[in-house]
Amino acid sequence: MSFSVMLEQLCGGMLKSMEIFFLTLLFSLPLGLLIAFGRMSKNIVLRTVIKVYISVMRGTPLMLQLLVVYFGPYYLFGMSIGGSYRFTAIILGFSLNYAAYFAEIYRSGIASMPVGQYEAAQVLGYGKAQRFVRIIFPQVVKRILPSVTNEVITLVKDTSLSFSLAYAEMFTIAKQIAAAQTNFMPFVVAAVFYYVFNLAVAVVMETLEKKLSYYH
């Protein structure tokens, strides 16, 4: 296999990896906020359930979670899996896992807000929803951005765990080519791809941070 063919295949895989990456962010960022609300709820049942959920999601390997999400429906309910469910399972698994991490990040950000901001908004007549959307959340975003960047960068690399479900994203392809050709080169290219993508992620996040640095 020529270098250019290998590159082409890996590029195709990279697009799949990026698809996992963006879809996971799209679902886990809002879901994480909802989970954070549940975690901070006054309802003790809801709060406890969410706490256990977060604990399990953070306490077990993501690869294992992917396997459970993919094979679970078959073993538990005898549902037929495979086909398009493979991709759905990957997005579901990643989103559920990352939402747990994001939830804790949101929670730490919300908890770090000075009580005076809530009180000022309350006295000025803002309703609860308005207060959160207009006053609290924008400031929380600024506070949690560095932690979110960390998670996002980890996610780029974690997409490679999809190989455990034999989904043809970049890492799975790199492994296949490397094994078939007994060639080390695909791994080198894969490393470069991940690194460059993360570099881009870092630049974007840094730009965001700079945009929000107009106040402190």
Next chain:
Amino acid sequence: MNLLEMNHIVKEFDGLEVIKDISISVKEGEILSIIGPSGSGKSTLLRCATMLERINGGEIRYLGERAAYLGGDGKPVYPKGQEAKRIRSYFGLVFQNFNLFPHYSVIKNIVDAPIKVQKRARQEVYEEARALLKKMGLSDKENAYPCQLSGGQCQRVAIARALALNPKILFFDEPTSALDPELTGEVLRVIRSLADLKITMVIVTHEMAFAREISDRVIFMDKGKIVLEGKPEDVFDADHTRIREFLGRYQRG
């Protein structure tokens, strides 16, 4: 009719009574100062009046409307929804540490609540806000952010923010306590100018000379109770041990 009435207010924290059966009333146009040693409950009383703390006894009325009272089960009852919104619109509060919104510019801090909460017309609100900033001597700071301002400037923005909602009564919770001594003057000047406009105010303060000069009535609190109440000269010159002790500590610095 009294603008504000607080009747037999009791407030406790973890079983410790910090407000012990206090009643005060404020008439329209009146300026009331509350003085007293730290921990005497004056800020807590203000926080009860502005519904930031829930009372454990008594009732609060704004313009005769019941804003808080003790229900049959001994728990405080507060209005909800539109009623709560209306009652909150009667008062404004200026905090000791300003609590401006750091992510909003000066002008946005002032106009956001009138536009988003009171749903007033944008243009009119902006014009009013600019007039307020001019009155505060901050016309050139319209687009600055709170972090670029001095403490005194921040507090003047906070006063403008409270005034923009056109409250009937304005509370000040130690408005100069977080400021360097050389910055207190500018804030006191602004409050004095509001007094000239006959805006109803309740001021918790440690600025004794200021309280004496500006107030129609002064309340001296100690250990959760009102010890003295009356015209400034009657309170400040009273031949009463507790207030003489308190003021003596001030004069010695």
